[in-house]
Amino acid sequence: MRPPLVLLVNSDEDSRTILRDALEHAGYDVISSPTGAEGLSLADARCPDVIIGDFPMEVPGHSPFTGDVRKNPRLEHTRLLVVTSRALDHEVEAARAVSDAVLVKPVKPGRVVDEVARLIAGS
Numbered sequence: 001m002r003p004p005l006v007l008l009v010n011s012d013e014d015s016r017t018i019l020r021d022a023l024e025h026a027g028y029d030v031i032s033s034p035t036g037a038e039g040l041s042l043a044d045a046r047c048p049d050v051i052i053g054d055f056p057m058e059v060p061g062h063s064p065f066t067g068d069v070r071k072n073p074r075l076e077h078t079r080l081l082v083v084t085s086r087a088l089d090h091e092v093e094a095a096r097a098v099s100d101a102v103l104v105k106p107v108k109p110g111r112v113v114d115e116v117a118r119l120i121a122g123s
Helices: 013-025 034-046 065-071 087-098 110-121
Strands: 005-009 027-034 050-053 080-086 101-104
Touching: 005 013, 013 027, 013 110, 027 034, 034 050, 034 065, 050 065, 050 110, 065 080, 065 101, 080 087, 080 110, 087 101, 101 110
Parallel strands: 005 027, 005 050, 050 080, 080 101
Antiparallel strands: none
16 A cells, blocks of 8 residues: 655645655655646646645636645645745635635744644544
8 A cells, every 4th residue: 555645736836845754754645836827737647645734826827726725636645734924814724715724924844844744534
């Protein structure tokens, strides 16, 4: 049985590296993308168990990234964790409306790993 697959979609290379290292150390397979468009392509091709993405993230010529993930029937069982720097109540609620979980920056890598584990466990 393969380890759960996590897709990181984040424009910041350092953030992708830090989270990749933490998730791989926890036993996950990790793929990543610096853009929403590439992330959508990877998600469709690989059907990850969890996608971690910035919120909001736009994909030129498409709906917001989270909307495109939710519209894809191949990703029906993929859990979506959004990470946002927008901390106002209405902004966090908007993020919750399109995801399975929300973390507000700054967030420690261990917290992301814990949230991925929770999403995969289905709680």
